[in-house]
Amino acid sequence: MNILVIGRGGREHSLIQKFSESSQVERIYAAPGNAGMEKQAIRVPIQETDQDGLVAFAKENQINLTIVGPENPLLDGIVDRFLEAGLQVFGPTKAAALIEGSKHFAKQLMKKYDIPTADYQAFTDASQAKEYIHEQGAPIVVKADGLAAGKGVVVAETVEVACETVDDMLLDGQFGEASREIVVEEFLQGTEFSLMAFVKGEHVYPMVTAQDHKRAYDGDQGPNTGGMGAFAPAAHIPWDDYDYAVESILEKTASALVAEGRSFTGILYAGLIQTDAGPKVIEFNARFGDPETQVVMPLLANDLAQVIVDVLADKDPNLTWFEQACAGVVVASAGYPGKYQKDVCLPQWAEHGVFSIHAGTENDGDKYITSGGRVLLVGAVAPVLETALASVYRSLKPFDDHYGFFYRKDIGRLVQAKP
Structure with a gap:
């Protein structure tokens, strides 16, 4: 092929x-x-x-x-x-990908087909949005309706911050066309995790769970990013809740899209939160997650090309997984997710016992230089998560003393959703 x-x-x-x-x-x-x-x-x-x-x-x-x-x-x-x-x-x-392209559409779909998610309202008028926020109180979540490179979500600790975010998005056009409409939804308390599946129509073949770390800095502080690291599987998620997420979220969503004339083929990604009432949807993506893919694919025992060929042919790919753990830590350019310098030379990092996934690099002779905010991910597979993380952090030490880069030192700890 x-x-x-x-x-x-x-x-x-x-x-x-x-x-x-x-x-x-x-x-x-x-x-x-x-x-x-x-x-x-x-x-x-x-x-x-x-x-x-x-x-x-x-x-x-x-x-x-x-x-x-x-x-x-x-x-x-x-x-x-x-x-x-x-x-x-x-x-x-394009029709099926709208589940990621419009948060309002995704919310409407979930409400219509009884797929568990946070309560919400959508707005194009700033004053109406702020009135709703005052009624609901904080913490509360404000989201740009469209694509915003992973940065269009604000978990506001106070009503004031939420209202400022409304102004930024609706009045000041912070994300352009993506924030002409916003979704304001209830804040859900719990542990976040990701679940992806190969999908064709109503056929859903789920992968192992993963957990992403969105915030830029240690202790889950700082602005949201495209992802600073991840691990798989998310072993803290009980099997009963995994089965519930597959049946009540992924399979119901695939069926709903078929019923709406938007039959989905590809990777359906559910960003979920484990609440006291069970898993609920935070967001859907219409493609492989990043950085979850980097820690899920190494655990897949199947031939990926054959899996996709089988799914497209309506055959069960019989997914099998290595019973190990995988962890990955993202090295980012200093300043990310804000302004950062490009063309910075990467130091040589140790690659024994780990794998390296490039995200924002170009060549300068025999060296790599930066071309993006998230530069690379270093990952490892091991029988237990702690061993994988130890290998990764040992490999990343050359970046510690380099002004041009940073990475989180606490990947692998459970991430609780918090205001």
Whole structure:
């Protein structure tokens, strides 16, 4: 098989590493990719948004399967274009991807089909939103309706902060088109976790659980990011709650999308919270999570290419998992998720006993330099989580004394949702 992976981040590099293990895969292409992918894939200088260029490349290079990593191309309808061209692609159509593209749509769907989530109201008028916030009190959550690169969610500890956030989003256009509408929802207390599944129509094949660490700094402090590290499985989630999440959330959502004429194919990602009343949905994504993919894929015992081929053919892929733990820690550019400097040279880190997933790197001769906020993830697999984490943190020591980078020192601890 010739495989094309669309994207340039850590999620895509992790998928490429997994595809590279397959005896069925001859060539892997990454469009546009990053420097770290060059060990396993051929980089193609085509942007994720260039649908004409990507379709033409897939035809000219006899691509057997295309995987779309990032959310923006999905919402732009790239899967629809590939399907129209008769090309095999794994990902949701534009209509199905709306479950990530609009939080209001996702909330409406969950309410209609009785899928457990927080109570909410959606607003385009700032004064009405603030009136609702005063009625509900704090803590309370304010979300931009559309895509905001993982930064469009504010958990407000006070009514004042919540109202300021409303002004930022609705009046000042903080996230542009994405915040023309907002969702204000109740704050849920509990432990967050992620659950992804391979989906086609009403067929749902769940993966192991994972837990992401969104806040920038130790102690779960600072602004939300795209993810500073993760571990899998989230062993603190009881099996009964896992089964409930699969049946009452993932399977019901897949069926709901079919019923709405938006049948979903691809990866359905549920960001969940373990409450006293059981798991509830915080958000849905329409693609592999990042950085959860980086710690879930190493635990998959199956050939990933065969899994996707089976799912597309309506066959049960019979997923099997290594009974081990995987942990990954993200190294980020100083200043992230705010302004940060690019073209900073990375120190040499130890790679014995760990794996490295690149997210924001380019080449400068024989060295790597930064090109993004999240630079790379270093991960490890071990019989227990503590051993995996020890290997990762030992490898990351060269970054400790470098002004240009930072990483969290407490990945692997349970993350409680908090205001």
